[in-house]
Amino acid sequence: MADHPQADEEPAAGSVTAADDRARRMPIWLPRAMVLAFVLLGLFELGNWAVHRLLGLFVVVLVAFFVSLAMEPAVDNLAVRGMPRGLATGLVFVVLFACLAAFSTALGTLLVETVGNVVNEMPRLLNESVDWVNRTFNQEFTVTQLRDRLLQDSDVLTGYAERAAHNAWGLSNTILGGLFRFLLIALFSIYFTAYGPRMRRSVCSLLPPERHDAVLHAWDLAVEKTGGYLYSRALLAAISAIAHGVFLAILDIPDALALGIWFGVIASFVPTVGTYLAGVLPILVALTVDPIDAVWILIFVVLYQLFQDYLLQPRITARTVDVNPAVALLAVLAGGSLLGAVGALLAIPATATVQAFLGLYLRRYEVPDDQRIERTARKSRSIEQNRHTDENGPTSRP
Numbered sequence: 315m316a317d318h319p320q321a322d323e324e325p326a327a328g329s330v331t332a333a334d335d336r337a338r339r340m341p342i343w344l345p346r347a348m349v350l351a352f353v354l355l356g357l358f359e360l361g362n363w364a365v366h367r368l369l370g371l372f373v374v375v376l377v378a379f380f381v382s383l384a385m386e387p388a389v390d391n392l393a394v395r396g397m398p399r400g401l402a403t404g405l406v407f408v409v410l411f412a413c414l415a416a417f418s419t420a421l422g423t424l425l426v427e428t429v430g431n432v433v434n435e436m437p438r439l440l441n442e443s444v445d446w447v448n449r450t451f452n453q454e455f456t457v458t459q460l461r462d463r464l465l466q467d468s469d470v471l472t473g474y475a476e477r478a479a480h481n482a483w484g485l486s487n488t489i490l491g492g493l494f495r496f497l498l499i500a501l502f503s504i505y506f507t508a509y510g511p512r513m514r515r516s517v518c519s520l521l522p523p524e525r526h527d528a529v530l531h532a533w534d535l536a537v538e539k540t541g542g543y544l545y546s547r548a549l550l551a552a553i554s555a556i557a558h559g560v561f562l563a564i565l566d567i568p569d570a571l572a573l574g575i576w577f578g579v580i581a582s583f584v585p586t587v588g589t590y591l592a593g594v595l596p597i598l599v600a601l602t603v604d605p606i607d608a609v610w611i612l613i614f615v616v617l618y619q620l621f622q623d624y625l626l627q628p629r630i631t632a633r634t635v636d637v638n639p640a641v642a643l644l645a646v647l648a649g650g651s652l653l654g655a656v657g658a659l660l661a662i663p664a665t666a667t668v669q670a671f672l673g674l675y676l677r678r679y680e681v682p683d684d685q686r687i688e689r690t691a692r693k694s695r696s697i698e699q700n701r702h703t704d705e706n707g708p709t710s711r712p
Contacts, residue, residue, distance in 0.1 A: 373656055374495055378502030380660050383540040385410070385507050403508040407500070417579060424572045428599055431568070435602040532671050539666040546631045550622065551582035558596070561614050565607050567600055581619075583659070589619050637666050 392402035559574025580592035593615045600607040649661030
């Protein structure tokens, strides 16, 4: 019987089987995956570059949109009375720009006068400061010694001059850029306000009919909360301007009315730190008159801020932007981290809008009285029981 070769005979050395060839070959999907990964990476880099380039324009459009929301109630009131919407928009923005121009003019005049007074009073203030240092620390400094020491350090003065020139050039560019952004915001705000109904119709035309009610209601809430925030802040600014103007007039501070307006506007419209920024200029002016007046102004600023935070502001903003103070502070910090000063300014009306919109769809339940909620009730009952025990003595239990 002839010998047959075995089926499982090992292949000769150097031969490659089909299975080994398939194992060593690159998968068909791998080149496509690599190309797709490079394409996605390129699209991401392109999108990242575009976002950074367009971020400034996005902020301008966002600010303009909120300005248009704040101006729309006044325009709607004029339009209801029969005035064409374009004319009503122009009238409202002319009044707004006139107020801004008046405030800017008064502020510029006030700053020029303040700087002039500080420069004129600088020798007197410097002499008084040197005399105070000598009396307090038993020194014998003189203004002449300080001047000679400063002139000897010519390198320091040269460095200050170079930095001042560089900062002046940068400041001029910043002012021009700010003016250009202001014009863009004004242009977009006028467009958004004048064509507000057309914009709402265009947005609704892109959505199914069952979504129209939610979109329009959210838009109405944004108009209501933003306008309410602006008008409540304007009222707070007016009250603050009158109060501080009268107090500064009593102290016989120069330009008391202008300083009062400055304080009211800055303290009311700059979130979180507006009061402290607004108080710097009146205190600086008071230092040129009588340093003790600066102390009185500081005390009045702190007391008025407490009065506004705990009594005045809750009553005025209760029906417009009723936001918890802690939530408002968190929103301001978050907005400032995202968009800087603009985000901090727009954070409160945006938070009030979102809060009001969510309140329409979040279901709330009735909560019965419970001592675990009202801690004071349990504490008062415990105090009453202890008082009863002290009066009647301890009671024995079986």
